[in-house]
Amino acid sequence: MTAATRTRELAHPERTEIRLEGVLHALSDPLRLRIVRELAGADHELACSHFALPVTKSTTTHHFRVLRESGVIRQAYRGTAKMSGLRGEDLDALFPGLLDSVLRAADAQAKRLGEP
Template sequence: MKQYQHPTADQITLTGVLHALSDPVRLNYVQCVAQAACEQACGTIPTPVAKSTMSHHIRVLREAGIIHIRPYGTQSLISLRFDELEKKFPGVLTSVLKSAESTDGVEQKNA
């Protein structure tokens, strides 16, 4: 089973987190993980892109320190590193996710 490298809390940077969340696909993925509030198998989260493209997006999120990936048998389980991010950057992730929810509502009304 593949082992994943995750940055330690002191290696996580605000610019890295904001860059990772600046992509709509990654932001949507983080929203789905956050709504689940528990570990999710990689393949259970709906994505609008090809599997290979999603692998790239997941790698960016992992390297930024936003998600944690834990191998479990033949699956990889994903969880949000919310507590670590909240401790290092209080309110940032919550604000970004809340803002994204508000924006999604506006986009759906305009559609």
């Protein structure tokens, strides 16, 4: 493996360690839900720098950490970029339909409120 393809993995909960209350807590914050909606709309992992959140870098890092530690997203370094992707397969296996329901509700709310 070359240095360009080498990845540095971050700590993630195993599928069996993911808890419903942790997932619901992670999804309860509007900025974290916004991140999840963007990831759900992408067909590939996104770099943390892709997200234009109206908070400081340290607060953005906190939100991504909550999502990762709850098992909602998986993150890995690709070179200098920290890439994020949804753990949709894991969440669907543990809580069938939960993520889809939350995303549909969030999309309906955004449309109702005129938000992106």
